Amino acid sequence: MEIIKLDNVSYYYKAYNDDGSVGSAMGVEGVTLSVEEGAFVALVGHNGCGKSTLAKLLNGLLIPKSGKVTVNGLDTADKNNIFEIRKNVGMVFQNPDNQMVASVVEEDVAFGPENLGVPQKEIVARVNEALEAVGMSEYVKSSPHRLSGGQKQRIAIAGALAIRPKVLVLDESTAMLDPLGRKEVLEVAHKLNANGMTVLLITHFMEEVLDCDRVIVMNGGHVVAAGTPSEIFNNAALLDEVGLKAPRAIELSQKLISAGIDVAQQSDARALGGDVCQKLKN
Amino acid sequence: MFRDVTFGQYYPASSFVHSMDARVKLLLTLLFLVGIFFVQSFVVYGFVAVFLLTVIFVSRVPLRSVLRSIKGIIVLLVLTAVINVFFTKGADAAESPLWAWSPWNGFTIEIYVNGLKTAGKIFLRLVLLVMGSSVLTLTTTPVDLTHAVESLLKPLKLIKFPVHEFALIMSLTLSFIPSLIDETDRIIRAQKARGADFDTGGLVKRAKAFVPILIPLLVGGFRRAEELANAMNSRCYEGATKRTCMRVMKLGWRDAVASLLVVAFFAGVFVLYGMRGQWNFITWLYY
Numbered sequence: 191m192e193i194i195k196l197d198n199v200s201y202y203y204k205a206y207n208d209d210g211s212v213g214s215a216m217g218v219e220g221v222t223l224s225v226e227e228g229a230f231v232a233l234v235g236h237n238g239c240g241k242s243t244l245a246k247l248l249n250g251l252l253i254p255k256s257g258k259v260t261v262n263g264l265d266t267a268d269k270n271n272i273f274e275i276r277k278n279v280g281m282v283f284q285n286p287d288n289q290m291v292a293s294v295v296e297e298d299v300a301f302g303p304e305n306l307g308v309p310q311k312e313i314v315a316r317v318n319e320a321l322e323a324v325g326m327s328e329y330v331k332s333s334p335h336r337l338s339g340g341q342k343q344r345i346a347i348a349g350a351l352a353i354r355p356k357v358l359v360l361d362e363s364t365a366m367l368d369p370l371g372r373k374e375v376l377e378v379a380h381k382l383n384a385n386g387m388t389v390l391l392i393t394h395f396m397e398e399v400l401d402c403d404r405v406i407v408m409n410g411g412h413v414v415a416a417g418t419p420s421e422i423f424n425n426a427a428l429l430d431e432v433g434l435k436a437p438r439a440i441e442l443s444q445k446l447i448s449a450g451i452d453v454a455q456q457s458d459a460r461a462l463g464g465d466v467c468q469k470l471k472n
Numbered sequence: 473m474f475r476d477v478t479f480g481q482y483y484p485a486s487s488f489v490h491s492m493d494a495r496v497k498l499l500l501t502l503l504f505l506v507g508i509f510f511v512q513s514f515v516v517y518g519f520v521a522v523f524l525l526t527v528i529f530v531s532r533v534p535l536r537s538v539l540r541s542i543k544g545i546i547v548l549l550v551l552t553a554v555i556n557v558f559f560t561k562g563a564d565a566a567e568s569p570l571w572a573w574s575p576w577n578g579f580t581i582e583i584y585v586n587g588l589k590t591a592g593k594i595f596l597r598l599v600l601l602v603m604g605s606s607v608l609t610l611t612t613t614p615v616d617l618t619h620a621v622e623s624l625l626k627p628l629k630l631i632k633f634p635v636h637e638f639a640l641i642m643s644l645t646l647s648f649i650p651s652l653i654d655e656t657d658r659i660i661r662a663q664k665a666r667g668a669d670f671d672t673g674g675l676v677k678r679a680k681a682f683v684p685i686l687i688p689l690l691v692g693g694f695r696r697a698e699e700l701a702n703a704m705n706s707r708c709y710e711g712a713t714k715r716t717c718m719r720v721m722k723l724g725w726r727d728a729v730a731s732l733l734v735v736a737f738f739a740g741v742f743v744l745y746g747m748r749g750q751w752n753f754i755t756w757l758y759y
Binding site: 249279280283284287288289290291292293298303305306307308309310314317335346349 | 646
């Protein structure tokens with residue numbers, strides 16, 4: 191079942207020109223796409239390609255200027271739906287420090303359910319469950335600003351999970367993290383997906399895209415391609431056009447193949463190295 | 473460098489006072505602050521001091537931490553004491569000055585015993601006020617204090633005062649202080665790296681040097697505020713309507729015992745104040 195559907199969606203920002211006139215700057219234009227329930231979808235593209243605008247359209251933070259966004263069959267343009275939609279779509283943003291509302295971990299995670307008017311006993315249960323899911327149970331009483339970037343983002347994910355959404359949108363949530371933090375967050379995302387959560391991962395790190403079911407490529411406010419990771423990585427012309435690069439190992443294996451050396455195309459640098467060694471021995 | 477300023481003065485420990493309900497602590501502190509103003513004599517000040525020291529002992533906060541709070545008002549203390557010594561006249565016309573000095577005609581500096589007494593009492597009053605309120609902040613986390621304020625202000629909802637929003641602003645401020653401090657630190661370092669000079673020159677020059685810190689901080693603050701608003705909206709925030717709260721504040725036996733003791737003590741203080749000058753046998757209390 192399609193949980194998120196965008197039908198020819200456009201959004202423009204107000205732009206203030208140097209001469210004082212007000213024009214418009216494109217956010218996204220004519221975007222049509224859908225996300226299947228339970229899928230792990232990556233949305234990639236360069237800075238300013240409209241990824242984050244698209245994310246904000248998904249839970250009604252922005253309402254499309256034209257076209258229609260539906261979440262679980264509900265139109266985001268209808269004000270009466272907005273809380274139902276936000277209950278379904280949990281969102282985690284880029285800067286972990288700017289999404290913490292409380293100075294104690296458990297109170298931050300409780301913020302969502304408190305807003306929904308969940309009874310006190312159930313809030314405690316939800317908070318514990320959410321922290322458990324992101325592997326941060328032992329930090330219940332800590333203050334978020336003493337945690338690492340990856341841990342903070344896991345708390346932010348827990349905050350979204352406490353609302354019990356069907357979809358988790360990670361809007362460049364790994365962009366500000368070190369490699370270790372990125373790994374932590376991705377592992378949590380994949381684990382949640384394995385338990386049935388639909389995940390939409392917005393990123394510009396191509397390595398993060400490898401294990402996704404589907405990749406959507408954006409450029410200049412448009413969706414320019416969609417497919418499995420290997421389809422996207424093999425489309426060199428497309429990657430060139432949008433200024434993205436396949437992960438190193440894939441690129442290398444592609445080059446080896448085109449040079450007539452018979453190795454398997456793969457993303458795992460270690461395995462590729464093994465392959466190459468094998469070839470050299472022969 | 474500022475890191476720990478943010479946690480206010482909270483002194484983590486487990487004690488009778490720490491585990492009391494923050495609302496009760498806040499109310500009892502208020503009672504203490506008001507009660508101090510009804511103390512009229514050194515003897516009663518002595519009682520109050522002993523009482524406060526007992527509370528500090530029970531709270532397991534080192535006396536040193538409590539005394540540190542006085543450091544901040546030392547100038548004020550000395551100034552008020554000095555002014556009172558020199559400007560208080562005798563208790564009645566019959567009192568002659570303890571010491572007088574007339575540097576020129578028509579201007580005399582006089583010190584009366586009454587002035588010394590008044591200065592001493594005001595000094596004690598200020599010291600006790602500050603120590604008393606720092607017992608509250610030393611034994612209660614800022615988060616608990618916020619919750620206590622929210623809970624105690626609830627009746628104001630009747631006059632449409634936005635209690636929840638007020639408390640939310642308080643707690644957001646608390647949670648953003650550390651990251652704003654980090655950012656200030658970063659901006660200062662960035663500006664220093666570009667040759668900004670914060671340490672030399674006169675007052676005006678130094679004040680001006682802070683403009684390149686304040687402006688990026690302000691701009692960053694607005695950006696943060698917008699991101700925070702998005703994050704809060706995404707988590708279904710819609711103001712106080714139908715909102716519940718995870719934290720339950722429960723009154724326990726400690727709160728009952730503490731309230732009883734503090735209220736009884738200050739009832740005594742108030743009674744003494746009301747009967748001042750009436751019964752001879754307590755006049756010694758008014759020395």
